[in-house]
Amino acid sequence: MTGRVLVAGASMGGLRAAEQLRAAGWTGAVTVVGDEPHMPYNRPPLSKEVLAGKAPFESLAFTPKAAAADVEWRLGTKAVGARLDERTVTLDDGSTLAYDGLVVATGMSPRRLRCPGPLTGRHTVRTLADARGLREALTRPGVRVVVVGAGFIGCEVAATAVGLGVREVTVVDPLPLPLVGPLGELLGRALLRRHEERGVRFALGTGVAAFAGEDRVTGVVLADGRVLAADVVVESVGSVANVAWLEGNGLDLSDGVLTDESLRAGGRPDVVAVGDVARFPNARYDGVPRRVEHWSIPADTARHAAKALVAHLLGRDREPAPFAPLPTFWSDQHDFRLQSFGAPLLGLGDIRVLDGDPDGDVVVGYHGADRLLGVVALGGPAAAAGAARYRAQLLQQPALTV
């Protein structure tokens, strides 16, 4: 077989795509282009074990499957443009690669705050390099850290910083509770209490207006006028999709790459998107395309997208299996774990305790349209095991199609 599949993005989504292309029967060339200098590695420990110094940086690398041993890796190379009609991608070294099939796996970059003030002392956590830099900053004696954003990464970083013995750890967020956006008030309150008991301070209901300091950050000026002293600032205020290189091809790039139920972009059978960057409909729910920034999604999307792409490239008939992954994520903070199955976000209007109580191990159900849409456990292993018992129920729910 001749021809080449080009995979843009060499993280989990890119790796799984390369492996799944082989599993789907593609024996032609596979080239993966990635702008980081590293082979694909696992990101979740960057805000947890690795930041805490409990796992070495080297432990993060994925082991590619044997079937993908002949994949060509072009690392430290960025895709800067694409002409999908001509089936070419331009790289930052000036070269142009022709492809027969293209997999978009370029993921996300941290959103940055646009506030006046110095840049030095401000960190984000997405890459190995970021985590190295932040760990070095947090392990300097006596530092005070302000984490902007009480989402998953912000809460994890705050917990890890407390564990590292950082003198002052404060989390700022315009919303009234941590993680209230994705999880709702019930767990938001439970999380606030747990974090405060373990030494994290919060400045909630107010945003950041500016950063204080000349050459480097010395404080965070809040919208309500307060100033928090800070030697280290972590910005964890969401992420933006890495899609600029795809512009000019008529794709919907308004929030990642819009795809159909086979992960194909812009109706093109030769271009698929996988992982965080893909905005896809999930037949399990309401058919509204969404991006899902969970660790489970790169593998799920890669498997489905590779089947569709390889079927097209080999001119095979395709079994039209609907794509209906059950989203799942976890988050480790301090000595507790959040474990989620399904789509709590779609059931924020009707939240009920299913097992336990919010002060201890608790399993919370998110409902809508007369059904359970998601479960989230908070606590120790017993809570996670409790949530797992509801997983089967979530899998059996019929589609939510309206």
Added chain:
Amino acid sequence: MKVVVDMNKCQDHGQCVFAAPDVFSLDDGGRLAYVPDPDDALRDEVEEAADVCPLQAIRIEG
């Protein structure tokens, strides 16, 4: 096929149990137990279990 789980890495997420229930299970104490030499017919399941392990603690040999 041989399956090896690095129990120093394992954090009892249980994702492998969902992917390959014939090979992986959690005991009453929530600790992972597994069949180290499963039938080759289970390869797809076991590969998926290895993929979904958040700690990448599952290795398949042979």
